[in-house]
Amino acid sequence: MDDVERYIAERKARDAEFAAGFDDGYEQFKIGVMLRQAREAAGLTQEIVAKELQTTKSAISRLESHAENVRLSTLRKYAQAIGKSLHIQLD
Helix, strand or coil, X not given: CCHHHHHHHHHHHHCHHHHHHHXXXXXXXXXXXXXXXXXHHCCCCHHHHHHHHCCCXXXXXXXXXXXXXXXXXXXXXXXXXXXXXXXXXXX
């Protein structure tokens, strides 16, 4: 465990509000990263996806950067626009 991971673990252990906020923020960040990686793997630009979804490049950028409160219907449309399907898994 590196210094950053140790700090996060210690802070989460002593501050429940930080822990909840960190975990929520991390999950939103992961979704955005997964969207961007899937789009790039499909060889598509944000402009192409935006055109397919009839929106703007900046809207796609926001979705990939800040995926908070994103609707499942939006995720499904995004997946279709990049030639993928959406699967949700609960562990």
